Amino acid sequence: PTHGRRPGGHGAMVSRLMLREQQMFGGPLPITTLIPGSGPGTTFDDTRAPEPMVTVPDGPEHGWKRGLTLPRYVLNTSAPPRRADPVNRYFPRSDDERAPLLPELFMPGFPKCSTTWLYSCMSEVWSPDSAGIGCGKKPDGWGADRCGKRYLLVSLSTNAKGETRPRKETFFFGGTGVKYWDGDFLEMHGPDPRSGSKADAPPLWLWQETAKRLRAQARRELEPKRLGHRPSRQDLHLATSRAVRHHIQNLDELCGGSSDRENVAARPSSRACEYVAAVSHNGSAGGGGGGGAAAEGEAAGAVARARAEMLESARSHCAARLGEEARCSAVGTGMLRHVAAIPGGGPNGCSHPGCHRIAKGLPGSWQPVCQWLPELDAKLNLTDAHCIRSITPWVSSRELNLSLVDFTPNYLCDAKAMQRIHFSSLDPSRPRFIVVMRDPVMRAFSEWSMFALAWNWDAERNFTSAMEGKLSALRRCNETLFDQPLLLETLPTEELAEYVQSCYRQGRAMMYPQLSMYAPCILHALRYFRREQFLFLRYEDLMKMSAEAIVRLVGHFSGLHLDAELVAQAVEGGKCQPSHREHSAPPPGSNSSRGPVKGRPMSFSDTSPDAADYLADTGTHLERFFDPYNQMLVRAIGTPFRWRRRDHRKRFLNATEKEAARVALEQRDAQKAENKRKRKAKLREQVKANNEWAKKQKLRRQASGRKASGRRALRAAMAEARAEGGGKLKA
Incomplete structure (x- = not known):
């Protein structure tokens, strides 16, 4: 059917x-x-x-x-x-240099085999702030000097408000038609979290839950001994808004969203080129790996040839980009290079390739993973913001002990x-x-x-x-x-x-x-x-x-x-x-024979009545x-x-159960369609309002330009009058 x-x-x-x-x-x-x-x-x-x-x-x-x-x-x-370097860093130049981390533990297959459930289990057990690891709730206690237990970490992304989200699936190495791989890992490891005003922060400051960190920051600002009185609810609200705005500005600083196209964070990564140089210097394309018995003889030669081809490709990649001014983000406002200025803001500059800059007056810069949120301008008075698409810690050799x-x-x-x-x-x-x-x-x-x-x-x-x-x-x-x-x-x-x-x-x-x-x-x-x-x-x-x-x-x-x-x-x-996972009872007419609490997570195999x-x-x-x-x-x-x-x-x-299941499926489809229609209508209204706002900003700039031109003409006429004599100036 x-x-x-x-x-x-x-x-x-x-x-x-x-x-x-x-x-x-x-x-x-x-x-x-x-x-x-x-x-x-x-x-x-x-x-x-x-x-x-x-x-x-x-x-x-x-x-x-x-x-x-x-x-x-x-x-x-x-x-x-056991390894000399406890973390998998991306081609560091020395033990003391801060280098981005790359994944070393993968679950590369297969979909619909409880990968999400197993990830949830591991995240619960091996996160640094879990009861089993016991390294505390604050990131200053997660370093190797204070937390000797090896724990698990995932890369992060953020929305436009700076709220972090763990990235279970990055699709960076492949597995999708979208091209994330560009030979230099900029899109995966993102900018250094400890740059700019966050240079002295703990390595994992961004991995602490955003809401908790900002509330704690607001409470510190509102300590009674500083205010001289007990803070009101309005005081707390304003302090939290200031903390959120400050946090968003920190992320903007990390992403390098300025007009300076020489921004170091956004330059082409030199690490891929250093890798080519290091491998060429060592005279080996094997790198110490191998596929055991399967990689012997002809297969081992094929692996070596494939690796040599990849090295040659990396050499070409580096040679082609050495003369580039910068490699900027190609999403968000980076797709709109014809737009010189952000409506209501500054110039449309160069952002790190791991970031996504959006603007209130440029709906073309929005994407489903990075949407403009009304509270950004209504409560925080912002006209643009950055989402981080992917970011990993940057650390020296023995700062952290994690996978x-x-x-x-x-x-x-x-x-x-x-x-x-x-x-x-x-x-x-x-x-x-x-x-x-x-x-x-x-x-x-x-x-x-x-x-x-x-x-x-x-x-x-x-x-x-x-x-x-x-x-x-x-x-x-x-x-x-x-x-x-x-x-x-x-x-x-x-x-x-x-x-x-x-x-x-x-x-x-x-x-x-x-x-x-x-x-x-x-x-x-x-x-x-x-x-x-x-x-x-x-x-x-x-x-x-x-x-x-x-x-x-x-x-x-x-x-x-x-x-x-x-x-x-x-x-x-x-x-x-x-066997003890909590799940709701199956829908009416479900053909599940496992009982109401024995179902599998993310299970869709009982959806069809047939x-x-x-x-x-x-x-x-x-x-x-x-x-x-x-x-x-x-x-x-x-x-x-x-x-x-x-x-x-x-x-x-039986026929009755099938009919009930079909009705339930049709009702769910209808509800999904209605929800989708409402989301689209809301988005259309938001786009329309923001476009009108951008037009008003443009007219305001034009009017301001005309006024400035008139003032310049008046000043020029007055200067000319002074030069010709006081009587003419008086007139």
């Missing part, structure tokens, strides 16, 4: 692209033609249970895993080695993303990767449910038709490898990378069957990184583990701080316990399609990952 679709928006764009593709190639083939044969898949078997969980004896000789119930395949998980994380789950199936992670590290054996894999059929169905039914990005609201379209496109991409997928294991690295890059479309969203074909992506990644740098987990096993088992396993693998007190706090917090029918009709074909990829996966990672048919089955609904 298909449901009505609203015109416009992202989903409409996808619909047009699908229609154009059908016109060019004659539409998708039937699933029975794409996947010939009959019967279920051999790697999905309800009679053969997956590898059992084992309980480790509770003895000190078993170390981190003592007394835990774990999947057998994780028992030999190794911890990262920066990037949990973009699309990296693994973007060949260039994995290459960039490898090439950007002076020690490619340093990064660690947590990879969670779910039943391939269920993962594809869950992703389709999210994009087609919940978010309305995909116009195809029939799962079978959606899979036919994606599989037909995959077949057109490479018919030989579609028919003979086992050939992928024999491909040279360059050809494997080309296949993954083109046929997986950079691992981006809505690649339903491709992102469930785990083996090609992992085969390619293992050409660059060692097997021990990966922690591979079955989603179904992760959901069976206790909070203590999850925390001890992840802490041991990642090198984050781990002790009994931290584990106890994690268990008490409850965020790392899959979920059970789709999985029954299409699941058997998809089992046969995924069979060879599952077999390659076992050989690639050395772990017998298997799934059961019951992992992608749903309870069938």
Whole structure:
């Protein structure tokens, strides 16, 4: 069954692209033609249970895993080695130089495998101000000298009010069609947080919660001994507004939003060029990494050639930019270079590439991630502001003891993303990767449910038709490898990378069957990184583990701080316990058979009233399609990952339940459409009002110019009169 679709928006764009593709190639083939044969898949078997969980004896000789119930395949998980530099800095010139941090802990795959839930668990347990780490609520206590426990940190972005938001998914290395990578990391690490008036601030001052920091600043300003009386509510409101304005001005200073195009913060990064020089001086393009057995012989030569090509590209990048005046932000007002001045403000200058400058009178500078907020001018009397798109700490060698994380789950199936992670590290054996894999059929169905039914990005609201379209496109991409997928294991690295890059479309969203074909992506990644740098987990096993088992396993693998007190706090917090997560009851007519509090976070697989029918009709074909990829996966990672048919089955609904579910879905769609209409109407009104304000500012400037011109003419006439004589001047 298909449901009505609203015109416009992202989903409409996808619909047009699908229609154009059908016109060019004659539409998708039937699933029975794409996947010939009959019967279920051999790697999905309800009679053969997956590898059992084992309980480790509770003895000190078993170390981190003592007394835990774990999947057998994780028992030999190794911890990262100790390193001279405790943080992953971006090509520092010396131990004492402040250099930006780059991520070293990744969750590069796969979408719809509880990556968001695991990120929430880890953030709760290993944040510097958590009870388990216990380094206090203020950033001056998070330095390595006062906090010896290794904790977790994410890069930040800010909105126009300077409110910070953690960036779980940066998409900086790839995994999207948007180009963030520019060879010099400016867009990722952003400006130095300790520059300008914040030069003496703690390294992580920006990572303290913005609202708490500003309220504390306002209270300090309003101490009774300074005021001489107890502050009123109005006093507190005004002091908070001053603190917010001061904070926004600090961010403007970091971003270098002045007319000075020689601003050091906005100049092209020299670190990429220094990297080229350092590698050339050392005479090595390998950097100490390698892919273990998979990177021997021909594969190792391919990696070396790819790295040499990247170095040559970096040399060209540096040579082309050495003579540039500055590289400025290309978003916000940076897109409007024809606009010389900000309405009501100063000149349209050069901002750091990691920043996004917007102006009240230039609605063309706004973007969904950086919108103009009415309180900026109404309460703070501002006409422009900066959003920071991405920022990481800048530190010397031993200032902090942390791991920066990037949990973009699309990296693994973007060949260039994995290459960039490898090439950007002076020690490619340093990064660690947590990879969670779910039943391939269920993962594809869950992703389709999210994009087609919940978010309305995909116009195809029939799962079978959606899979036919994606599989037909995959077949057109490479018919030989579609028919003979086992050939992928024999491909040279360059050809494997080309296949993954083109046929997986950079691992981006809505690649339903491709992102469930785990083996090609992992085969390619293992050409660059060692097997021990990966922690591979079955989603179904992760959901069976206790909070203590999850925390001890992840802490041991990642090198984050781990002790009994931290584990106890994690268990008490409850965020790392899959079976105890708090969820609302399923909607009326839901085909969930797991009960009201056993659902999975971000779960969309119960959205369709026909979920059970789709999985029954299409699941058997998809089992046969995924069979060879599952077999390659076992050989690639050395772990017998298997799934059961019951992992992608749903309870069938009766006619009454289906009708109730359809009505609920239609009501939700209607509510979404109404909310979207209201948001658009509000935005149109705001744009109209701001455009009128900008016109008034322009007329005011013109009138002011005419007055100034008249005053200049009067002064010139008076000067001429003085020169000719006092009588004429008197007249």
